[in-house]
Amino acid sequence: MNQRHTHQKISSQMFLTALQALLHREEKAKVIQTLLFVAGLNTLLQTWFGTRLPAMIGGSYTFVAPTISIILSGRWSDPDPTSRFKKIMRASQGALIVASTIQIVLGFSGLWRNVARFLSPLSAVPLVALAGFGLYEFGFPGVAKCIEIGLPQLILLVLFSQYLAHLIRPGKNIFDRFAVIFTVVIVWIYAHLLTVGGAYNGKPPKTQTSCRTDRSGLINAAPWIRVPYPFQWGAPSFDAGEAFAMMMAAFVSLIESTGGFIAVSRYASATPLPPSILSRGIGWQGIAILLSGLFGTANGSSVSM
Numbered sequence: 001m002n003q004r005h006t007h008q009k010i011s012s013q014m015f016l017t018a019l020q021a022l023l024h025r026e027e028k029a030k031v032i033q034t035l036l037f038v039a040g041l042n043t044l045l046q047t048w049f050g051t052r053l054p055a056m057i058g059g060s061y062t063f064v065a066p067t068i069s070i071i072l073s074g075r076w077s078d079p080d081p082t083s084r085f086k087k088i089m090r091a092s093q094g095a096l097i098v099a100s101t102i103q104i105v106l107g108f109s110g111l112w113r114n115v116a117r118f119l120s121p122l123s124a125v126p127l128v129a130l131a132g133f134g135l136y137e138f139g140f141p142g143v144a145k146c147i148e149i150g151l152p153q154l155i156l157l158v159l160f161s162q163y164l165a166h167l168i169r170p171g172k173n174i175f176d177r178f179a180v181i182f183t184v185v186i187v188w189i190y191a192h193l194l195t196v197g198g199a200y201n202g203k204p205p206k207t208q209t210s211c212r213t214d215r216s217g218l219i220n221a222a223p224w225i226r227v228p229y230p231f232q233w234g235a236p237s238f239d240a241g242e243a244f245a246m247m248m249a250a251f252v253s254l255i256e257s258t259g260g261f262i263a264v265s266r267y268a269s270a271t272p273l274p275p276s277i278l279s280r281g282i283g284w285q286g287i288a289i290l291l292s293g294l295f296g297t298a299n300g301s302s303v304s305m
Contacts, residue, residue, distance in 0.1 A: 025220070027082070027085060029222035029223075030226070030228075030232075031297070031298070032222075033222065033226055033228060034228040034232070034295055034296060034297050035059055035297050035299065037227070037228045037295070038228070038288075038291055038292055038295050038297050038301075039056070039057060039058045039059065039301070041291060042057035042058075042287075042288035042291060042292075042301055043055075043056050043057045043058075045057075045284055045287060045288065046281065046284050046285070046288065049280075049284055050280060050281040050283075050284035050285070051261055051264075051265075051273065051277055051278065051280065051281035051284075053261060053264045053265055053268060053270065053273075053281075054264065054268055055260065055261065055264040055303050055304070056303070056304045057285070057288050057301050057302070057303060057304070058301065058302070058304040059292075059297065059299040059300070059301065059302075060249075060253050060256065060299070060300055060301060060302035062249045062252045062253050062256065062300070062302065063096075063246065063249045063250075063253070063299050063300035064299065065245075065249065066095065066242065066245035066246045066248070066249050067092050067246075067298050067299060069242070069245060070088060070091050070092050070095065070242050071088055073242075076088060086233045086234055087237070088298075089233035089234075089296050089298055090233055090234050090235065090236050090237045090296075091236075091237050091239060091242060092242075092246075092293075092296070092298040093231075093233065093236035093237075093293045093294070093296050093298075094236035094237050094238040094239070094242070094243065094293070095238075095239070095242040095243045095245070095246035095293075096246055096289055096290070096292055096293030096297075096298075096300055097236060097238075097290060097293035097294065098238065098243035098246065098247065099243065099246035099247045099249065099250040099289060099293075099300065100250065100286045100287070100289035100290035100292075100293060100300075101286070102247055102250045102251055102254065102286065103250060103253075103254050103257075103282050103283065103285050103286030103289060104283055104286030104287065104290065105286075106254065106279075106282060106283075106286075107279050107280060107281070107282035107283025107284070107285065107286055108279075108280070108283035108286075110276070110279055111279075112254075112258075112278070112279040112282050113275035113276050113278065113279035114275075115258075116258065116273075116275035116278045116279060117275050119258065119259075119262060119278075125259075126259075142210070145206070145207075145210035145211075146207070146210040146211040148194075148211070149187060149190070149191050149194075149211055152187060152190065153183055153184075153187040156182075156183045156186060156187065157179055157180065157183045160175050160179035160182050160183060161175070161176060161179035165179070188213065191211065191212075191213050192213045194211070195211075195212045195213045195214055200212050228295050228296075229295070230294040230295055230296075231294065231296070232295065232296055233296045236293065246300070249300060250286075250289060250300060253285075253289070253300055253301070253302040254282060254285070256302050256303070257281075257282065257285050257302045257303040258278065258282065260302065260303030260304070261273060261278055261281050261303060262278075264303065285301065285302070285303070288300075288301040289301050
């Protein structure tokens with residue numbers, strides 16, 4: 001389950017990579033701030049009004065493909081990169097707003113509870129596993145680009161989540177639940193020490209881009225305090241083809257989130273979710289996608305554990 005914590009990072013990283021030619025450091029920082037802010041807001045809404053399970057609502061990589069198709073469409077001819085970037089963001093906003101109606105209607109109308117009655121923890125295993133396995137094709141090429149950092153991170157993640165959680169009984173829940181956070185902090189410090197120590201001086205540009213910690217400039221570019229707001233990129237634009245593609249991604253997210261809710265209830269030792277509660281959670285998941293569109297994250301939401 002720890003692998004699902006990477007949804008937010010992978011989704012934002014793929015999106016920012018596709019927009020690399022259009023974005024300045026300040027704009028990258030704004031996009032990441034918006035993603036994290038909306039993820040926290042959606043998590044609060046889900047835990048207060050939805051299923052009320054300890055599940056994080058974050059970005060989903062299932063929405064990355066339709067977003068990239070919007071980016072690569074040939075209808076952006078504005079010579080100014082900043083203006084073109086805002087037009088792309090407004091187009092993704094409109095597509096997400098339309099796509100959110102699927103989960104809102106199926107969830108709040110109670111139609112999805114008719115499907116949820118046929119779901120069990122056993123049937124949810126493929127849903128959760130395949131959602132996690134789909135991330136490997138995006139994550140492992142990055143590990144190979146900087147093996148001296150990627151390999152220790154994998155080893156530490158397995159050590160924290162699979163061994164220390166069982167060897168150190170008083171800290172079982174701590175190591176089991178926060179293995180990813182511990183791993184990222186330790187490896188980031190290790191990578192920063194390599195950077196300031198000159199380990200990558202004179203290395204090829206690709207190696208420095210993948211391994212050094214001072215290349216993105218996001219921390220320096222990010223303002224100390226900034227609160228994202230709806231329609232910060234402008235009024236959303238709507239296109240039927242883009243909206244349809246995003247709706248298909250929303251349906252995939254619907255299946256993924258259903259399995260995620262079932263897995264969270266089991267992981268948290270809660271009672272099995274009644275179909276009505278699961279349907280209500282899906283409805284609020286649709287609200288999460290709607291908020292993602294209103295704030296302009298260019299990425300929809302799903303359940304992360």
